[in-house]
Amino acid sequence: MTTSTRSAGSAAGNTLRRGRRRPVESIVQVLLVAAALVSIVTTVGIIIALANPTIEFFQQVSIVEFFTGTSWTPTFLQKAYGVLPLVSATIVVTVIALVIAVPIGLGSAIYLAEYAKPGTRKVLKPVVELLAGVPTVVYGFVALFALNPLLQKWWPTENGPGFQNLLIAGIAMGIMIVPTIASISEDAMSSVPRSLREGAYALASTKMQVSTRVVVPAAISGIVAAVVLGISRAVGETMIVTIAGGLTSDRVVFNPLEGAATMTAFIANISSGDIPVGSLDYDSVFAVGALLFLITFALNAVSIRMVRRFREVYE
Amino acid sequence: MSIRDVSAAASPPENESEVTTVNPDTTSRPAVNIAGVQPAAGHQPRPTTPVMELSGVSVYYGAYEAVRGTSMPIQEKQITAMIGPSGCGKSTILRSLNRMNDLIPGARVTGSVTYHGQDLYAKEVDPIEVRRRIGMVFQKPNPFPKSIYDNVAYGPRVTGMKVANMDDLVEKALRDAALWDEVKDKLKTSGLSLSGGQQQRLCIARTIAVKPEIILMDEPCSALDPIATAKIEDLMFELSNDYTIVIVTHNMQQAARVSHYTSFFTAEVDEKQERHGRLVEFSPTGKLFTNPTDKRTEDYITGRFG
Numbered sequence: 001m002t003t004s005t006r007s008a009g010s011a012a013g014n015t016l017r018r019g020r021r022r023p024v025e026s027i028v029q030v031l032l033v034a035a036a037l038v039s040i041v042t043t044v045g046i047i048i049a050l051a052n053p054t055i056e057f058f059q060q061v062s063i064v065e066f067f068t069g070t071s072w073t074p075t076f077l078q079k080a081y082g083v084l085p086l087v088s089a090t091i092v093v094t095v096i097a098l099v100i101a102v103p104i105g106l107g108s109a110i111y112l113a114e115y116a117k118p119g120t121r122k123v124l125k126p127v128v129e130l131l132a133g134v135p136t137v138v139y140g141f142v143a144l145f146a147l148n149p150l151l152q153k154w155w156p157t158e159n160g161p162g163f164q165n166l167l168i169a170g171i172a173m174g175i176m177i178v179p180t181i182a183s184i185s186e187d188a189m190s191s192v193p194r195s196l197r198e199g200a201y202a203l204a205s206t207k208m209q210v211s212t213r214v215v216v217p218a219a220i221s222g223i224v225a226a227v228v229l230g231i232s233r234a235v236g237e238t239m240i241v242t243i244a245g246g247l248t249s250d251r252v253v254f255n256p257l258e259g260a261a262t263m264t265a266f267i268a269n270i271s272s273g274d275i276p277v278g279s280l281d282y283d284s285v286f287a288v289g290a291l292l293f294l295i296t297f298a299l300n301a302v303s304i305r306m307v308r309r310f311r312e313v314y315e
Numbered sequence: 316m317s318i319r320d321v322s323a324a325a326s327p328p329e330n331e332s333e334v335t336t337v338n339p340d341t342t343s344r345p346a347v348n349i350a351g352v353q354p355a356a357g358h359q360p361r362p363t364t365p366v367m368e369l370s371g372v373s374v375y376y377g378a379y380e381a382v383r384g385t386s387m388p389i390q391e392k393q394i395t396a397m398i399g400p401s402g403c404g405k406s407t408i409l410r411s412l413n414r415m416n417d418l419i420p421g422a423r424v425t426g427s428v429t430y431h432g433q434d435l436y437a438k439e440v441d442p443i444e445v446r447r448r449i450g451m452v453f454q455k456p457n458p459f460p461k462s463i464y465d466n467v468a469y470g471p472r473v474t475g476m477k478v479a480n481m482d483d484l485v486e487k488a489l490r491d492a493a494l495w496d497e498v499k500d501k502l503k504t505s506g507l508s509l510s511g512g513q514q515q516r517l518c519i520a521r522t523i524a525v526k527p528e529i530i531l532m533d534e535p536c537s538a539l540d541p542i543a544t545a546k547i548e549d550l551m552f553e554l555s556n557d558y559t560i561v562i563v564t565h566n567m568q569q570a571a572r573v574s575h576y577t578s579f580f581t582a583e584v585d586e587k588q589e590r591h592g593r594l595v596e597f598s599p600t601g602k603l604f605t606n607p608t609d610k611r612t613e614d615y616i617t618g619r620f621g
Contacts, residue, residue, distance in 0.1 A: 195457040203470040204447035
């Protein structure tokens, strides 16, 4: 009975065998795989492109000199290849940016997640995120020609900030990364379960105590991830520091009132000039680029790990 | 267990003594206590004065009236249970007793809730002060992602209590919540590392650490297994020596086992097909479960409804 039914069924078109071809299915799959591969191939390509000139660079300049030298003057007659001036300028700008961005970003996140009414939040959050879309060249320009003159005018002492300086570049960069920090921290705080807030309110907490003692600690890994992402954006940011940060790199500058070239500013500047391909100057750009790549890569890795840890807690 | 199960098991009136006494040997407690027909259900109420009074309390969410005209007293150092089917507004009423409904946008309370004669909803009343005196334990244990110690110390810290020795206070609260022996060697570990029942006792410890006068419990055992439930029930009875307790429960046997007074709520459907919660009957627990005044109460506790 069963066998006959089965054969009868198959004759009647009840078969479950693959019959119809679905060519679109496989084409779509190939296209999607290709799309996914693009970013992987690009990353690998960047590493390869950086590796070769970087290796050539280190054949002529010792790693010790690169990491300990306090003067970076590849375009001078007296050439020096100590990367510290570029690194220190990058650190100074990044620290200033964080001093600006972390309080403002966290403040906005706490306001949006805990204080704002649902309607207000619905309007404000996209506005904050929109700020992230302002081109950095605009920030750089505004910093140099609008903010810096004000800063110079209001500066209380004699030796105020110069035409280009790390302080104004850091401030502009801080404003630039506020949306990143605010938006990701707000996501982290919003995903703290409501039950925790209720528990805290039921213990006679004020709104501020609930925010700072329960919600922020519970969301801390997400907040740290937001800050790390902000740092990696700041370290990799180019336009603001190129326009407003200055170009000095023959000595280590820690005074934020002076101008100095960050790693990115150096690369942008020297890349736009005429340097012969294959020369040591040319290779030096790649060496700095490789260092920058490593730093941002490490920061992103830390950030991803933080986000993952934070997800584990509540999901 | 659903109410239907109760009705099936409700006819043979056995195990009377199981209900009236809180059995310290909790694991041996029978799984089913037949609440509906216990002649001596509930603890004998002691003659006391009400610490809180609800009169004509209605709670609205926006334009929707979730609970209508509730009037009942909350007696001092007694356990008052609130029972009834889902959606009958018992949790809503509970949350109006320490102004937790303030946190829900659009929630509004009419009528009067008084605490020692003061209107809880008067303009000059600070909800933070209300919640310092009237604490709450929730349905799902919600310890903070902090250490056990910090969970308990949280309340005293945020309320600025003058504490001579925080260690002593934490130990006392954990002892009172019958959790000390299980956690005394790991006070620095996260409260989230505990089992569900332990977490709930931690939440109770956290609540009593601020020395409230009243503890509200919103189905505190519904996420727990029977053994953990029994522990919490024993604890509640223990705590009623010092605290006034109001408990919302889905579980009639629980109300019968632990409470002195019981209020029965139900949901009515009006002409616009909207459901409104309503208090049907408030009585000493023994009376409500054996000799209810209202037909609807009787139907519910004997399982003919709900």
